Amino acid sequence: MHLGRYFVTMISKAIFDTKVLKVNPLSIHFSPTAHLDGSLPTITDPETEAALLEAAKIIRDTDETVAFPTETVYGLGGSALNDNSVLSIYKAKNRPSDNPLITHISSIDQLNRKIFNQAHSYGASLSDNIPAIYRPLISNLWPGPLTILLPVPLSNHNTLSKLTTADQSTFAVRIPANPVARALIALSDTPIAAPSANASTRPSPTLASHVYHDLNGKIPMILDGGACNVGVESTVVDGLCNPPMLLRPGGFTYEEIIELGGEAWSLCKVENKKTVEKGEKVRTPGMKYRHYSPSAKVILLVPDTSDANNNKKENQMKSLNRMIKSEIQADKTVNKIAILTSLKLQDSDLQSQIVEDSDFSSKTFIIERLGRTGEEIQANLFAALRKVDEIDNVDLIFVEGTNEDGEGLAVMNRLRKAAANNCILF
Structure with missing residues (x-):
């Protein structure tokens, strides 16, 4: 054949x-x-x-x-x-x-x-x-x-x-x-x-x-x-x-x-190839083509391990706020936004600095916790992506990434593909 x-x-x-x-x-x-x-x-x-x-x-x-x-x-x-x-x-x-x-x-x-x-x-x-x-x-x-x-x-x-x-x-x-x-x-x-x-x-x-x-x-x-x-x-x-x-x-x-x-x-x-050449054979599933992707746009927030700033947490929230505003300005149809948190983003910070921002008064935010350990994040990842995409029908998804050791290597592999490598240091 x-x-x-x-x-x-x-x-x-x-x-x-x-x-x-x-x-x-x-x-x-x-x-x-x-x-x-x-x-x-x-x-x-x-x-x-x-x-x-x-x-x-x-x-x-x-x-x-x-x-x-x-x-x-x-x-x-x-x-x-x-x-x-x-x-x-x-x-x-x-x-x-x-x-x-x-x-x-x-x-x-x-x-x-x-x-x-x-x-x-x-x-x-x-x-x-x-x-x-x-x-x-x-x-x-x-x-x-x-x-x-x-x-x-x-x-x-x-x-x-x-x-x-x-x-x-x-x-x-x-x-x-x-x-x-x-x-x-x-x-x-x-x-x-x-x-x-x-x-x-x-x-x-x-x-x-x-x-x-x-x-x-x-x-x-x-x-x-x-x-x-x-x-x-x-x-x-x-x-x-x-x-x-x-x-x-x-x-x-x-x-x-x-x-x-x-x-x-x-x-x-x-294996750390980000892309596969046209016509190149792959030895295993998951190395080629778009994978793991919701219908909504996904932006992966990649941990910036080089940042030693003492105010890193505060800077992260300001950065996320700016990113959301930029996406909304670029796409006027964005009304529902999901934020999937893992190790560092806290509900209280998101509530005070994102959800309650007057610039977002007409927007709906959905916050989903992926977990606090590598095992929890890994187990919950796909279900959370599907929930916000298929049930909540969000227009935009921000996902907090994790370090690439232990379970984090597999988690970040899937998230990079889900985001089509639309990644931002965070």
Whole structure:
């Protein structure tokens, strides 16, 4: 199949009566070795089991897709072994085909059987198809929000759809920790290609309602397993190059990769490209095209770590006031403004110096707290962007950024893309 870049044009008429089925993650139980040997879960809630079996049948036996929760964000899944299923993902999202997909597996046994087309033989190690450099990481971080790049199997063994890899020599794979995701993959016994379950370029979904907002009528089913606890996509690493690279920051921090990866990862580099050249292939999702963007304009306030002024807080508020006035003067249609705060902006300061400013008397301000720790900010980020954009219908969004250590690296990666690099030192 020729895999030149294309976009699948969405039709306006709904194709599906999208079902939303509640599932209970707490009713799903795996053995401690299930992510290795592929043993199936036990499910104590009959409604959850029925919903998962129905979804598994769609994945295994049709060309259609299912949206489901992972620990990172909701995914839109189809069989990674079926070209038509992968095409259904691209169609529902209106996603460009040269943006590769991550393949989700329930166990290393499934990886060997279904992708490398190898039955386990006596004396062989389950990890034979995984380069040694990854083994310390996956022993500590799988199941979980870690994606690794593996060489595509030789053509006489490979069963993976080339549409998942954008016809490249590597493919991205992970074992999710969320029990709903793991159970769906295990019960279907099918590796699932799954990007985030949102319309292309929109903020990633962390609730089933976010998925429904974007994809109602475009997919047959959404499994509603509640809120995603991590809140940003998985960390993607490439151990096939020297030195190894962190291609996309995510649910595990760079510091955790260094600490748990062993000596081979001590020199791990971080991919820091801001743009991708026309025609350049990318090895992982999130490196190309507009991403995570609300409809409203987003301005990212980047912490100015070089500013040693004792009156920094006061200067920040004056600076924010000036920025808002400048945006209002430039665009007379701006009436509703959201300010998403994290570590430093305080509600009382915003109230006294922004909301109560007489120049803004005709404007409406909505203030949302992202959180006070890296974990909280990361978990709340996409939901807050969607709330102010889709529910509050604001015209302009200011987001207070954070330092780029720990979870801050992934947070700022997503925010720079959401703001289309419209960033101001603050």
